[in-house]
Amino acid sequence: MDDIGLWTIAGRDPDRVAVVDPDGRTVTYGELAARADRIGRGLQQRGLVPGDTVAMLLPNGADLLAVEFATLQTGLYSVPLNWHLTAAEIGYIVRDSGAKVFVADERFAATAAAAGALSPVSVAELDGGPGRPEPRTTGALMVYTSGTSGRPKGVRRPLTGADPDVVPQVSLWFFGLFGLAPFDGHVHLCCSPLYHTAVMNFATISLQVGHPVVVMDRWDPEEMLRLVERHRVTHSHMVPTQFRRLLALPEKTRLRYDLSSMRVMIHGAAPCPHEVKRRMLDWWGPVVVEYYAASEGGGTLITAADWRKRPGSVGQAWPGSRVRVLDEDGADAPAGRPGTVYLQMGDATFEYLGDAEKTRRSRNGKMFTVGDIGYLDDDGYLYLCDRKSDVIITGGVNVYPAEIENELATHPAVADVAVFGVPHDEWGEEIKAVVQPVPEVTAGPELTGDLLAFLADRLARFKLPRTVDYVDELPRDPNGKLYKRLLRDPYWAGRERAI
Known part of the structure; x- marks a missing residue:
């Protein structure tokens, strides 16, 4: 289509x-296109050329999008930074x-200054004046994995050399899904x-x-409902933690707002408990x-109607x-039997920046895995069990x-709840649950007794937690990702897990 694209729309309307x-x-x-032009010219005036990288420590808003x-x-890799990280963690990335170049908002000035001191980056004004930057060639997002083990690594794809005024067909195809x-x-x-991949995309x-x-800076469940009604929002991207908080609102609050404009509420990024999804x-x-x-x-996708037929599936x-599920020998696991989930998207390639070994370990031919365990049913619907x-x-x-x-x-x-293994001298590990009441x-x-009795009717005895601890709040980031290592690692200090 020749009538879409930021700069095309800006020129016409x-x-x-x-x-x-x-x-x-x-x-x-x-205004947005003009800001992007001025910043792009400023980056070029700082000497950046296609293939170079810009790190961004910015809050949600038009400035970050610009x-x-x-x-x-301008053919650059952009690295949006999680502003919840420490200066040392940001400095590493x-x-x-x-x-x-490291671009930071004044809200994060102290952290940015400390992080910048750890890295040889340029700090400068990025207003390069009006006009289109030259040359113009398509850049790419380079996000850093959350690092389930070890330090995070950047997911880097080859630059395409495409015209940035042309919206990639893959973007239209993806939205078409x-x-x-x-x-x-x-x-x-x-x-x-x-700073999350899906959210930025x-x-x-x-x-x-x-x-x-319409951009929210700090998410609030009722404010979200108000914005849907006020701006007649048609689509959004959410995570299960946000679903939980919406459902926790009083019923009269939930029913106060007109949500009839919503055409598709897309969710992913974390497993969604069945009852939360049903509600x-x-x-x-x-x-x-x-x-x-x-x-x-x-990836995979499942509609609401298909999910009701196959509760717990994340789709085809x-x-x-x-999508393939492979056993330990690298063969396809039979339907219903868990194995390692591998994905492939056409002939697309990537590398973990600076970590050839991690890149190699993630691959099986043209397919890759992020370490998830799951199984396929007879119709090719995927069900996730857990991370390896x-x-x-x-x-x-x-x-x-x-x-x-x-x-x-x-x-x-x-x-909220997290379950993980802690050391046990005889069994290797025992099951611990950490609950946020x-x-x-x-x-x-008394609550522990109630919870274990509740589980006893739903799970085999060997799956029941042996201990339950309680916290005021589980460590999650704003996108719902649970930092389970923060809960589990203290129990394993000085010991090595089998996985």
Whole structure:
């Protein structure tokens, strides 16, 4: 299509709303394109050339999107940084990525200064003046994996050399999976941090195809509902933690807002407990669509209707993608038998920057794995069990914590839960649950008894937690990712896990 793309839309309809910032101010396509041009020229004036890298420590908003589009049109790799990280962690990523420029917001000035001192990066004004940067060639997002073991690594893809004014067909195809067409009255709500791959992709593709993007800086469940009603939002991307908080609102609050504009509520990034998904489907209806994917590429999708027929599935491989489940010998596991999940998206390739060994270990021919364990049914629908690094081996038997977590999450006293293995001299590992109770519930032996009795009717005895601990809040990032290592590692200090 020749009528889409940020700069094309800006030239034809400069006053069209592109971004609604968290403070309510609107930024037009003309303004956003001009910002991206000035920043792109500024980066070039600092000596950056295609293939160089820019690190960004910026809050959600039009400024971050302008920097992203500046790198996109000048052939640069952009590395959006998680502003919850420490200065040392940010400094490592800036250094490891080879960033030549580090762009930070004043909100994070102290952290940015400390991180910048650890890396040889340029700090300078990026306003290069009006006009298009030259040369112009398409850049790429380079996100850093969350690092389930060891330090995170950047997922880096070859640059295509494409014209940045041309929206890639893969972007149109991807949105088409969810029934999202250019323009068509669509409005996107960005309600998670833009430093996550999917969140950034949904926002930038929305802008490329003429969908205004309403941006939240800090997510609040009722404010999200208000924004859907106020801006007639048609699509968004969420995670199960946000579903939980929406469902925790009083019913009169949930029913106060008109959500009829919503056409597709897309969720992924973390496993969704079955009961949470059912309640969202009962409330929102068939607009709730789930996908499973990785920053490295490829994935699956399941509609609301299919999920009701196959509860717990994350769907079939989307067109152009392959999904296989392989056993320890590298052969295809039979239907229903867990193995390592491998994905492939066409002939797309990537590397973990600076880690050839990790890149090699993740590959099986043209397919790759991020270490998830799952199985396929007879119809090719994928079901996830857990991450390989989280599997508990107790008495020689594999136990998948996610299965236990899904059951515990349905108990009315449980706000959030994590299950993991801790050392046991005889069995190797034993199962521990860490529970965040709902506010009005008192933690203690009585609650533990209730929870274990609840599980006893739902799980085999060998899957029951041997101990239950309680915390005020589990360590999750704003996108719902659970930092299970923070809970588990203290128990393994000085000892080595089998996995």
